[in-house]
Amino acid sequence: MATPIVTRLPERRRLGSPVDAATRLFLVFGDPIGQLRSAVAWSARLARRGVNAMFLPAHADSEHLAAAVEGAKRLRNLGGLMFTVPHMVAAVAHADQLTDRARRVGAIDLLRREADGRWTGDNVHGAGFVAGLRAAGIRLDGVAAYVHGCSGLGQSIAWSLAAAPISALTVFDVHAARAARLARAIERQCALAVQTGSPDWARCGLAVNASPLGSRRADPLPFDVGRLARGAVVADMVMQPMSTPLLRAAERRGLEAHHGRHTMDFALPLAAAFYGLPDHVNGNGA
Amino acid sequence: MATPIVTRLPERRRLGSPVDAATRLFLVFGDPIGQLRSAVAWSARLARRGVNAMFLPAHADSEHLAAAVEGAKRLRNLGGLMFTVPHMVAAVAHADQLTDRARRVGAIDLLRREADGRWTGDNVHGAGFVAGLRAAGIRLDGVAAYVHGCSGLGQSIAWSLAAAPISALTVFDVHAARAARLARAIERQCALAVQTGSPDWARCGLAVNASPLGSRRADPLPFDVGRLARGAVVADMVMQPMSTPLLRAAERRGLEAHHGRHTMDFALPLAAAFYGLPDHVNGNGA
Numbered sequence A, B: 001m002a003t004p005i006v007t008r009l010p011e012r013r014r015l016g017s018p019v020d021a022a023t024r025l026f027l028v029f030g031d032p033i034g035q036l037r038s039a040v041a042w043s044a045r046l047a048r049r050g051v052n053a054m055f056l057p058a059h060a061d062s063e064h065l066a067a068a069v070e071g072a073k074r075l076r077n078l079g080g081l082m083f084t085v086p087h088m089v090a091a092v093a094h095a096d097q098l099t100d101r102a103r104r105v106g107a108i109d110l111l112r113r114e115a116d117g118r119w120t121g122d123n124v125h126g127a128g129f130v131a132g133l134r135a136a137g138i139r140l141d142g143v144a145a146y147v148h149g150c151s152g153l154g155q156s157i158a159w160s161l162a163a164a165p166i167s168a169l170t171v172f173d174v175h176a177a178r179a180a181r182l183a184r185a186i187e188r189q190c191a192l193a194v195q196t197g198s199p200d201w202a203r204c205g206l207a208v209n210a211s212p213l214g215s216r217r218a219d220p221l222p223f224d225v226g227r228l229a230r231g232a233v234v235a236d237m238v239m240q241p242m243s244t245p246l247l248r249a250a251e252r253r254g255l256e257a258h259h260g261r262h263t264m265d266f267a268l269p270l271a272a273a274f275y276g277l278p279d280h281v282n283g284n285g286a
Helices: A010-015 A037-048 A062-072 A090-094 A100-105 A125-135 A152-163 A176-189 A245-252 A260-275 B010-015 B037-048 B062-072 B090-094 B100-105 B125-135 B152-163 B176-189 B245-252 B260-275
Strands: A024-030 A053-059 A078-083 A110-113 A119-122 A144-148 A168-172 A194-196 A204-209 A233-236 A256-258 B024-030 B053-059 B078-083 B110-113 B119-122 B144-148 B168-172 B194-196 B204-209 B233-236 B256-258
Touching (some): A024 A062, A037 A260, A062 A078, A062 A090, A078 A260, A100 A125, A125 A152, A125 A233, A152 A176, A168 A176, A233 A245, B078 B260, B090 B119, B100 B152, B152 B204
Parallel strands (some): A024 A078, A144 A168, A168 A194, B024 B053, B024 B078
């Protein structure tokens, strides 16, 4: 387990500063970092519950990620590292060991130092996504799902949906070989036929955008929600803007739109558990 | 000049978090980091003035400093780096260029990224020390001073006292060669005779402890204040505990005791200027 990091805050309250020498720093690596608001706002919720920890955005581009991560690992007051787009696959190189779910996905979003100095990587995006769907009352059993984009994020989601379990899965990526590799890997592990390419839209009950399309104004829609049947759910992992063009199109068609922030709301408590933060610290009310 | 880092804080106030994607992070490297309270508390003062910056303690031991610093330099949301004991000399290796005062001392406490990507190191501890003495009404002209300890901190103080100017200077270090090198370097540059070893205590008007002695309970006093004449000032750069055994001994003898925090109070505005933070942000009221 990670070192316990709960301390009371008399000194830093006296100083009027949110940080003191006992504060455990958590760096959240991304590029860009504008979408990290959930993780960063989590600091404030933790502080209100007496946890002396701070989550900080760490803006590193892919070229400099390795040096930045290895440098951060040298800080003794580091609590842990988190990774978001586009670093989740590259971050694996900085772990000495992986949880089972992280090894399956081949991408990590969490990294912690063990008592023996080794670094363990985990991946909770997929589990957070599924927990967010369930909390929103969305049933998964018997559902045919479609995941658009097979980056570390998309892979994490596809694996968690497969384990939910669902009844059918189609995965797509602009790099067809990447989608095919993912489909074969899931089929080997789970009792589920996984297809690649376009799904049977009329039977698709859950369509997930796990690509970055929608984060920039000029992006095309990742897929056409007009082909989905009534009752289908459209989920978008793009968190900035909050209401993406895809989700707005889904709402216009009367489909249920599931925001990316639900995933973060449920991934953060999973991260808390991984880091040994008190499990009553729950991001779910924000 | 460093990139301007003043932004207003509507979003992070709304989120209740002191950090957002626009916050410039400043890492303060030390080992230990318990004594960094002034620099860290500075964050809160900056925030109250609308400066979106946060100073964070970065606990790195000497073995890991280089990797930690080079990693931090890769972060695009980094505002700058600061260095305290024992890293001020080692930190020079991470600067591409030095200010004149930093080059003279051979130690840096500040490091900033220029627009061209080069890193500039500066040293404001000595200037902060002298400014703190002056603000406390302590006159330096005609004074014979003694500096005990010739680490990066002691060297910075000795150079600034020599430039004040004072009338005589004695420097001491447990490594006699280090004190001798410092004395010769100051003599070459300044019109001042510098001695090494013990001063003429009866004529010494200012005795400064720039060694770590006093930070641990079992430490002996760095020097005997009983040999100083009435009217002498005793300054201690040890900041933790606030009232050191040396300063208490000085007060018992009726001498003026000058705390280490005065140096930080005046070094921080110099750091603000170096980083391009607004110069009305002044640590001097805390």
